[in-house]
Amino acid sequence: MLFVFGYGSLVSAKSVASTLGRHLDLEEAELRGWQRAWNVGSDKESHPERTFRLADGSEYEGLTVVLGIEPGDRCAGSVFAVTEEDLALLDVRERNYDRIDVTDQVTWASRPESCTIYAYTPKNTAIAKIAAALAGHRRVNVRRGYVDIVGAEPAIPYPIEEMTQG
Numbered sequence: 707m708l709f710v711f712g713y714g715s716l717v718s719a720k721s722v723a724s725t726l727g728r729h730l731d732l733e734e735a736e737l738r739g740w741q742r743a744w745n746v747g748s749d750k751e752s753h754p755e756r757t758f759r760l761a762d763g764s765e766y767e768g769l770t771v772v773l774g775i776e777p778g779d780r781c782a783g784s785v786f787a788v789t790e791e792d793l794a795l796l797d798v799r800e801r802n803y804d805r806i807d808v809t810d811q812v813t814w815a816s817r818p819e820s821c822t823i824y825a826y827t828p829k830n831t832a833i834a835k836i837a838a839a840l841a842g843h844r845r846v847n848v849r850r851g852y853v854d855i856v857g858a859e860p861a862i863p864y865p866i867e868e869m870t871q872g
Contacts, residue, residue: 707821710796711737711812713783714773716826718855725799726792732784735814737825741778744771744848744863746802746828747835753801758849758869768845769835771864773856774803774828785814785823793824802832 712732715721723729747769750756758766775781788796797805803826812823839846847867 707818708788708790708793709785709812709821709823710788710793711735711783711785711808711823711825713737713742713775713781713825714856715852716786716796716800717784721855722786725795726788730786732786733814733816735783735785735812735817737775737781737783737808738779738811738813739777740775740781740808740811740825742773742781742860743776743778744773744860745776745836746772746774746832747839747846748772748802748832749835752832752835757872759872761868766845766847766867766869768847769839770852770869771836771846771848772802772852774833775825776828785812785817796826800826803828 710716712722717732719730719732722732748771749769758770760766793805805824806827807822808825809821809823836846847865848862850866850868853862853866
């Protein structure tokens with residue numbers, strides 16, 4: 707059996723279903739040796755299919771920061787079963803991340819004895835986007851809708867803005 711451990715938008719059954727085209731049951735889980743961090747920069751260059759609009763209707767041209775993970779103590783999240791086809795779809799969606807095997811680091815109540823568990827870790831290029839944006843005085847924010855999905859832990863180091871995706 708194959709599973710994915712989610713800690714950002716992949717903790718939302720609705721968000722996962724929008725990518726995979728079907729509802730999945732998500733279970734609470736914990737990933738040892740990692741912690742969540744606001745360390746992934748996303749923009750039109752990495753996700754040209756996404757257009758974010760500000761409250762006034764104008765297109766947001768800045769960088770949006772989302773969660774990644776980095777070495778640490780532990781990370782709460784969720785797990786869900788996937789197929790190889792699901793992984794291919796998630797790899798496209800999560801293209802700012804590398805998929806890694808975290809089988810030995812994930813625990814949850816109903817974990818099967820024999821399974822493989824993946825998580826997505828930020829690519830260096832996605833992490834570097836934040837520093838480059840700040841150095842270039844480019845606008846950087848976190849979307850309110852994203853915060854509503856993932857919660858505010860850890861503390862959010864960038865302004866939170868209302869934006870719609872369209």
